[in-house]
Amino acid sequence: MNIRLRALEKKDIDTLYNWENDQELWNVSCTTAPFSRYVLEQYIENSHLDIYSQGQLRFMIETTAKEPVTVGMVDLYSFEPFHMRAGVGIMIHRKYRQKGYAAKALDLLFDYTFRFLNLKQLFCEVADDNLISLNLFTNKGFEITGIRKAWLRRGNRWVDAHFLQLINKNYQ
16 A cells, blocks of 8 residues: 655645535544635645644645545644644545555654654544544554543533654654
8 A cells, every 4th residue: 555645735625625524523623613615725725835834734645546546634733843743633534444544644744744844742632432543543652641531522421532642762
């Protein structure tokens, strides 16, 4: 399986519109309202701005086949250049899950963040009921360093959120 991380392009508007407005994903993204096509077009239009000016960066995860398929996206968010850290969020479309795309995308992201941006650490927050994501991040070396009790609402119930960190052992 060969994939690459690539920048957002105008052709991604329909994909983003569908994914960002998929209410099944709102629990993991903490989204509470739909995104308009206009807002997403503006987001793509400004995606050429670098992480230092925006504090975030999104990559589309795409196969390297002759006819590439976009299988998901991975985000860097809450970038703090002084503290040399950023948050990580990843989404693989449901029909491409459990095929290793997320693990490979994180490997590519680690290469970019640790070798190119020279970050000291990455972090993420994963709900207690999202076992697939917890396993993904812990299998990639993230450690659970904290738990936020009853942090996320799921209808009439509350779930804990795990805070995970990956420290770059090769930080210069």
